[in-house]
Amino acid sequence: MEEPLVGRMREFGTTVFATMTKLAVDTGSINLGQGFPDTDGPARMLERAVEAIKGGLNQYPPGPGVPELRQAVSDHRKDWYGLSYDPGTEVLVTVGATEAIAAAVLAVCEAGDEVIVFEPFYDSYGAAVALAGAVRRPVTLRVDAGRFTFDPAELAAAVGPRTRAVLVNSPHNPTGTVFTRAELEEIAAVCREHDLIAITDEVYEHLTFDDVEHVPLATLPGMRERTIMISSAGKSFSVTGWKTGWICAPPSLTRAVQTVKQFLTFTSSAPWQLAVAFALREEMEWVAAQRAALQAKRDRLMAGLRTAGFEVLRPAGTYFVQTDIRPLGFDDGLEFAMRLPELAGVVAIPTQVFYDRRERGRHFVRFAFCKKDEVIDEAVTRLQRLG
Ligand code: PMP
Ligand code: GLN
Numbered sequence: 001m002e003e004p005l006v007g008r009m010r011e012f013g014t015t016v017f018a019t020m021t022k023l024a025v026d027t028g029s030i031n032l033g034q035g036f037p038d039t040d041g042p043a044r045m046l047e048r049a050v051e052a053i054k055g056g057l058n059q060y061p062p063g064p065g066v067p068e069l070r071q072a073v074s075d076h077r078k079d080w081y082g083l084s085y086d087p088g089t090e091v092l093v094t095v096g097a098t099e100a101i102a103a104a105v106l107a108v109c110e111a112g113d114e115v116i117v118f119e120p121f122y123d124s125y126g127a128a129v130a131l132a133g134a135v136r137r138p139v140t141l142r143v144d145a146g147r148f149t150f151d152p153a154e155l156a157a158a159v160g161p162r163t164r165a166v167l168v169n170s171p172h173n174p175t176g177t178v179f180t181r182a183e184l185e186e187i188a189a190v191c192r193e194h195d196l197i198a199i200t201d202e203v204y205e206h207l208t209f210d211d212v213e214h215v216p217l218a219t220l221p222g223m224r225e226r227t228i229m230i231s232s233a234g235k236s237f238s239v240t241g242w243k244t245g246w247i248c249a250p251p252s253l254t255r256a257v258q259t260v261k262q263f264l265t266f267t268s269s270a271p272w273q274l275a276v277a278f279a280l281r282e283e284m285e286w287v288a289a290q291r292a293a294l295q296a297k298r299d300r301l302m303a304g305l306r307t308a309g310f311e312v313l314r315p316a317g318t319y320f321v322q323t324d325i326r327p328l329g330f331d332d333g334l335e336f337a338m339r340l341p342e343l344a345g346v347v348a349i350p351t352q353v354f355y356d357r358r359e360r361g362r363h364f365v366r367f368a369f370c371k372k373d374e375v376i377d378e379a380v381t382r383l384q385r386l387g
Contacts, residue, residue: 008130015123016353020337027341030379032301033349035173035319037370041238042286045279049242052271061270063262065093065246072277073231073246080205081216083224089251092258095268096243097203097232100257102128103264104199104228104247105165107256109134113164118150120354120361122173122201137163138356141175146313148175148322152186159190165197166190168217171204174351174366175322176315178212188220197253198227203245206236206287208317209295218248228253233276235319236287242272294319294369297376301369304380309387310365319370322351326363328386333365344382 003010017034024031040046064070070087077083085091094100101124109115111133117125119138129136137158141148168187170179179187191198200217208214218227232245247257279286298314302321305312311324330336337350351364369376 008133009127012123012127012130016349017123020347020349023338023341024347027345027347029341029345029347030375030382031347032367032369032371032376032379033337033347035368035370036240037238037319038372038375039238042279042283045237045239045275045283048278049271049275052274057270057274059270060267061273063267064258065091065268066270066273066277069093069246069273069277069280072280073248076280077229077248081219083216083218083229083248085248086251090248090254092247092249092254092261093268093273094230094245094247094261095265096234097201097230097245098124098243099261099264099268100228100230100232100245100247101125101167101199101201102131103257103260104230105129105134105167106132107260108197108199108228108253109164112162114160114162115164116155116158116166116196118167118169118172119356120174120351120364121167122169123354125167125169126356134164135162136356140355140357140360141172141177142360143313147316148172148177148313149183150186155186155190159194159196163194163196165199167199167201169201170217171202171208171214171317173204173318174320174349174354176313176318176320178208178214178316181215184215184217184220188217188223191226192222196226198223200227200229202230203232203235204318205231207291207294207319209291209298210316212316214317225250226253228257233272233279237276237279237283238290239272242269242276244268244272244276297369297371297373300373301367301376301380304376305367305383308380308383310383319368320366321369323365323367324363325365331363333361333363337365344385346379346382 020033070091074087105128109132228249234240333350349366352358352361355361
């Protein structure tokens with residue numbers, strides 16, 4: 001048979017996370033590649049999920065999500081950001097942020113429309129845009145004063161007559177950048193001027209460090225009405241396997257996304273929804289402790305990577321630290337990452353795979369620090385072999 005996969009999906013192959021996690025398993029390496037915690041979320045929340053299953057919450061929940069979770073999401077947006085979303089018409093529960101992103105792009109983009117993305121970008125963005133038959137327009141984040149940021153002129157130049165939406169991820173995976181209010185103002189100004197929809201991926205909203213504040217784009221003037229705000233329980237509560245996310249958006253945008261979501265998954269798994277509703281109300285102190293613990297882990301891994309000879313960039317949020325491998329005598333991060341199991345028994349992610357212009361990320365490699373201290377320490381010990 002000829003290649004059965006449609007042309008627009010052929011560039012995607014297997015995700016880098018699946019590839020690198022398999023490499024870690026096959027070689028017995030420490031996996032600092034795929035970003036998932038190696039400890040559990042809050043115990044009472046886990047208990048709620050068990051109770052939900054035992055209590056019979058095992059049939060299709062309502063399409064938009066169980067009312068308790070929609071109400072908890074609405075209250076959480078209000079408490080944290082002062083944003084009001086009607087749980088009946090402006091909140092939609094999704095199968096993780098991944099489904100939310102895909103459904104949002106599929107809902108608002110006609111074939112041939114353009115979507116602006118900041119590269120390096122999370123891998124599902126490219127695929128979601130391709131599924132819609134839309135076209136991505138990358139704006140490159142470059143290192144300036146120790147953090148990745150963009151040139152507003154480059155953002156403005158990326159807008160054309162077919163631009164429909166901007167996909168904004170802050171805190172940003174894989175760079176660890178948390179966009180400042182000034183950076184968000186630049187993005188908002190472009191959205192308002194050209195009447196663009198903003199799709200914001202805020203899955204790391206609670207995982208910022210050094211008192212850096214996460215500012216949702218929807219809180220800026222003129223933005224709530226044009227923003228599809230996406231989040232997920234996976235990162236906030238260390239349950240990446242629960243795949244429970246949500247969008248908040250004005251009624252017409254929520255309806256549009258739900259129209260698509262209905263036919264992707266119809267509805268999202270029921271038992272987790274009650275547990276996440278509980279966590280949004282009762283476990284934000286746990287999240288605060290987790291964030292402090294993650295900051296210490298970030299510092300631990302950064303210090304270790306420096307002693308191993310990497311140039312290390314300081315992330316203001318997320319699970320990830322970016323390194324420049326050139327001081328170690330390497331210059332291709334992909335080649336380096338594929339050899340790292342053999343060189344040091346560690347797995348990391350070659351950042352270049354998140355770029356359209358791969359050469360711009362050629363020498364960066366991403367390490368995850370959402371791991372037990374002893375795992376980080378062992379990885380650091382092994383990485384000393386590189387020097
Ligand atoms: N967006 C970003 C930036 C991510 O890092 C991830 C994965 N962790 C997701 C979306 C996907 O989230 P979920 O697992 O809730 O689908
Ligand atoms: N978001 C996680 C990361 O960036 C991985 C998610 C996945 O495996 N698709 O590592």
